[in-house]
Amino acid sequence: MSSSTNPQSRDPNSQGQDVVLAFSGGLDTSFCVPYLQERGYRVHTVFADTGGVDDDERAFIEARAAELGVASHVTVDGGPAIWSGFVRPFVWAGEGYQGQYPLLVSDRYLIVEAALARCAELGTKLVAHGCTGMGNDQVRFDLAVKALGDYTIVAPIREIQKEHTQTRAYEQAYLEQRGFRVRAKQKAYTINENLLGLTMSGGEIDRWEAPGEGARGWCASRAGWPAAPLRVTVGFRNGEALSLDGEPIAGHTLLAKLNALFAAYGVGRGLYTGDTTIGLKGRIIFEAPGLTALLAAHRALEEAVLTKAQNRFKPEVARKWVELVYEGFFHDPLKTDIEAFLASSQRCVNGEVVLETQGGTVAAVAVRSPHILNAKGATYAQSADWGVEEAEGFIRLYGMSSTLWAEVNR
Numbered sequence: 430m431s432s433s434t435n436p437q438s439r440d441p442n443s444q445g446q447d448v449v450l451a452f453s454g455g456l457d458t459s460f461c462v463p464y465l466q467e468r469g470y471r472v473h474t475v476f477a478d479t480g481g482v483d484d485d486e487r488a489f490i491e492a493r494a495a496e497l498g499v500a501s502h503v504t505v506d507g508g509p510a511i512w513s514g515f516v517r518p519f520v521w522a523g524e525g526y527q528g529q530y531p532l533l534v535s536d537r538y539l540i541v542e543a544a545l546a547r548c549a550e551l552g553t554k555l556v557a558h559g560c561t562g563m564g565n566d567q568v569r570f571d572l573a574v575k576a577l578g579d580y581t582i583v584a585p586i587r588e589i590q591k592e593h594t595q596t597r598a599y600e601q602a603y604l605e606q607r608g609f610r611v612r613a614k615q616k617a618y619t620i621n622e623n624l625l626g627l628t629m630s631g632g633e634i635d636r637w638e639a640p641g642e643g644a645r646g647w648c649a650s651r652a653g654w655p656a657a658p659l660r661v662t663v664g665f666r667n668g669e670a671l672s673l674d675g676e677p678i679a680g681h682t683l684l685a686k687l688n689a690l691f692a693a694y695g696v697g698r699g700l701y702t703g704d705t706t707i708g709l710k711g712r713i714i715f716e717a718p719g720l721t722a723l724l725a726a727h728r729a730l731e732e733a734v735l736t737k738a739q740n741r742f743k744p745e746v747a748r749k750w751v752e753l754v755y756e757g758f759f760h761d762p763l764k765t766d767i768e769a770f771l772a773s774s775q776r777c778v779n780g781e782v783v784l785e786t787q788g789g790t791v792a793a794v795a796v797r798s799p800h801i802l803n804a805k806g807a808t809y810a811q812s813a814d815w816g817v818e819e820a821e822g823f824i825r826l827y828g829m830s831s832t833l834w835a836e837v838n839r
């Protein structure tokens with residue numbers, strides 16, 4: 430149980446004020462509860478269930494909030510919101526950050542919206558988060574809050590970093606001294622899970638060493654892959670996945686099923702080092718089996734139905750969208766402008782794609798669409814409905830500048 434409050438630690442301006450804490454039940458947000466309570470706040474926790482936890486974990490989070498003695502706790506279903514607010518435009522964009530990372534922490538923006546909705550219910554302008562002062566999430570949380578209203582942000586982990594360099598060790602000791610247990614995995618790694626996937630950092634990952642056996646989440650190791658290949662068919666309309674194996678399905682449910690199916694084959698796991706918003710190098714393990722499969726299907730369909738000019742230009746725009754979302758500018762008007770272009774590019778991205786995996790990777794092995802840009806009388810490298818003279822003339826004109834340079838400068 431929590432110890433008695435130290436009067437010297439109280440903030441005289443916080444007495445009896447309601448603060449809404451975005452809560453996951455992990456080490457950082459668990460620490461925030463008694464820390465804020467001991468400074469006079471009434472703490473209300475919100476868990477935005479963005480799809481990365483099962484029933485047991487959801488029950489643990491609710492029990493953890495009760496154990497910590499919060500004033501109230503609510504769980505919000507964030508699955509539909511994360512699909513429409515992030516997954517749909519992200520798949521349209523089709524690009525990872527720095528060509529790799531599939532933006533798995535973008536549920537933060539939906540978590541902010543859930544926390545601010547709770548603030549409105551309680552009539553408070555105080556919102557808290559468990560982000561550290563070294564990471565990108567603080568930027569995402571703070572900029573999203575500032576874009577959505579006039580709120581005061583309370584960030585306990587940033588506060589303790591003013592005095593403590595080994596913050597995780599300090600948080601563990603703080604909780605344990607007050608009688609609150611810390612789960613073993615939380616002692617070793619920082620783990621984030623949601624509908625989009627899972628990320629892990631800390632321990633040997635932060636030390637630039639090979640990940641240990643404990644650094645594994647959803648994706649099965651090679652020894653556990655099924656012997657038989659997996660095939661699934663994803664159906665798209667206007668670039669949005671709407672069916673699985675011919676059956677209509679809600680987007681967030683489809684992604685959850687793809688996660689389960691492809692995680693069993695180890696698809697979507699990566700070890701990634703990226704340039705963070707605040708300038709540090711960030712090294713994480715990520716696992717995104719469903720998103721990896723969805724991106725592969727969507728890309729195969731786009732390649733077949735978009736023009737050459739669209740396929741060349743679109744990734745340039747998409748990379749800017751990805752950078753804005755990664756760096757915290759989720760509500761910047763440029764992001765909205767880019768999404769208008771992306772939506773326009775999807776008007777003929779209709780059809781079905783068959784995905785196959787034998788483990789580790791996934792490939793789009795068949796594409797069916799009424800919009801595939803086939804030439805009726807020609808097939809690449811096989812047959813053509815033009816003559817040899819036309820081909821030679823095209824080559825001569827197409828390469829004229831380069832050929833002239835070579836002739837003049839021999």
